[in-house]
Amino acid sequence: MKVINFFESEVRQHWLDEIARCEWGGGKFLYSLLSEGTFFDAVGERSKLLLLVEGDELISFCTYAEKDDIQPTKLTPWIGFVYTYPKHRGKRCVGRLFEHIDSIAESEGVDKAYISTNHRGLYEKYGCEYFGELTDIHGEPSRIYVKNINTKKEFNAMSKPKVLLINGSPRSNGCTATALEEMINTFREEGVETELINIGTADIRGCIACNKCFELGRCVFDDLVNSIAPLFEQADGLVIGSPVYYSSPNGSLISLLDRLFHSARFPKHFKVGAAIVSCRRGGNTASFDVLNKYFSISSMPIASSTYWNQVHGFTAEDVKKDAEGLQTMRNLARNMAFMIKAFADAKEKYGLPAIERGAFTSFGDGK
Numbered sequence: 001m002k003v004i005n006f007f008e009s010e011v012r013q014h015w016l017d018e019i020a021r022c023e024w025g026g027g028k029f030l031y032s033l034l035s036e037g038t039f040f041d042a043v044g045e046r047s048k049l050l051l052l053v054e055g056d057e058l059i060s061f062c063t064y065a066e067k068d069d070i071q072p073t074k075l076t077p078w079i080g081f082v083y084t085y086p087k088h089r090g091k092r093c094v095g096r097l098f099e100h101i102d103s104i105a106e107s108e109g110v111d112k113a114y115i116s117t118n119h120r121g122l123y124e125k126y127g128c129e130y131f132g133e134l135t136d137i138h139g140e141p142s143r144i145y146v147k148n149i150n151t152k153k154e155f156n157a158m159s160k161p162k163v164l165l166i167n168g169s170p171r172s173n174g175c176t177a178t179a180l181e182e183m184i185n186t187f188r189e190e191g192v193e194t195e196l197i198n199i200g201t202a203d204i205r206g207c208i209a210c211n212k213c214f215e216l217g218r219c220v221f222d223d224l225v226n227s228i229a230p231l232f233e234q235a236d237g238l239v240i241g242s243p244v245y246y247s248s249p250n251g252s253l254i255s256l257l258d259r260l261f262h263s264a265r266f267p268k269h270f271k272v273g274a275a276i277v278s279c280r281r282g283g284n285t286a287s288f289d290v291l292n293k294y295f296s297i298s299s300m301p302i303a304s305s306t307y308w309n310q311v312h313g314f315t316a317e318d319v320k321k322d323a324e325g326l327q328t329m330r331n332l333a334r335n336m337a338f339m340i341k342a343f344a345d346a347k348e349k350y351g352l353p354a355i356e357r358g359a360f361t362s363f364g365d366g367k
């Protein structure tokens with residue numbers, strides 16, 4: 001794969017035909033600007049149209065332009081018309097274009113570029129920060145993001161893998177927290193960013209099977225589940241930690257996970273999952289098994305360690321004495337960090353495997 005500038009290509013008509021394949025309205029508008037020769041009038045004379053290509057195939061494109069759909073404004077330059085063809089999504093193609101923009105902008109002495117969009121959660125993945133809302137040329141509100149221009153070294157730091165950890169225990173400083181803390185320290189050593197969410201004593205109701213989330217893309221009950229969902233979407237890995245209650249994960253965690261996995265409609269495949277459990281004496285592997293089921297129905301590869309992922313104790317002090325339990329946590333975090341990095345490289349090289357959907361066996365209606 002390589003990035004080229006459309007206007008420097010000798011086969012512009014070929015790339016124009018490729019852009020014509022784009023079914024997105026923005027892509028069609030870009031096509032009309034290019035074919036009618038009004039591109040530079042619309043976005044400024046010094047603008048570039050960058051294409052991520054492999055052989056003859058157009059994979060992604062975006063503009064690096066003086067202007068976009070927020071006008072008039074002193075903000076410039078803008079990254080616009082960002083698009084990846086459906087079969088190439090999930091391969092961080094936009095990241096490749098953004099790296100190229102980094103090098104152009106750096107050579108121009110530009111330290112930031114702006115993006116006008118209605119997307120949420122997409123540009124954050126590429127280190128962009130939300131700037132605020134502005135009105136576009138159609139009078140509609142638009143979300144503005146800032147992309148800080150990075151040197152290569154900084155870019156790598158920005159694109160650090162990230163793991164979200166959820167502690168189901170009502171005790172935020174208890175046994176499960178101690179095990180998760182051991183993992184967090186190891187993730188830090190491995191250059192993986194972490195974010196820990198403690199459910200604590202939050203009142204989390206169970207799923208009522210209304211299936212409204214299929215339309216809304218979020219749960220009808222607007223609580224911790226909906227605030228965790230975008231963090232999960234942005235994360236490369238998820239660790240779920242639970243105390244053992246009557247040989248199962250604790251109830252509020254189960255309620256949260258049922259609703260989170262049912263309502264969060266973004267692709268979860270190849271985010272790495274790991275479950276850890278803490279028990280005083282028994283029921284650990286049964287609980288571990290329940291938690292792993294959330295990953296294995298979501299095409300999430302499961303990281304493993306040198307023992308089943310468990311610690312023993314009634315208090316945090318007990319867990320600190322469980323040397324093998326803590327060793328298991330450190331090995332788990334190291335294995336998980338490796339898997340996340342390896343999958344990121346593999347995604348660049350091979351893309352994510354296709355997922356077939358459509359078949360839904362329901363014996364009740366005879367299908």
Ligand SMILES: Cc1cc2nc3c(=O)[nH]c(=O)nc-3n(C[C@H](O)[C@H](O)[C@H](O)COP(=O)(O)O)c2cc1C
Pocket residue numbers: 169170171173174175176177242243244245246247248278279280281282283312313314315316
């Ligand atoms: C309602 C309840 C049920 C429990 N059931 C079990 C159990 O089945 N097996 C077990 O070994 N410990 C059980 N425990 C103890 C906790 O699982 C154990 O102390 C755990 O390490 C606490 O983790 P935490 O400090 O992160 O909450 C139970 C505790 C509670 C409050």
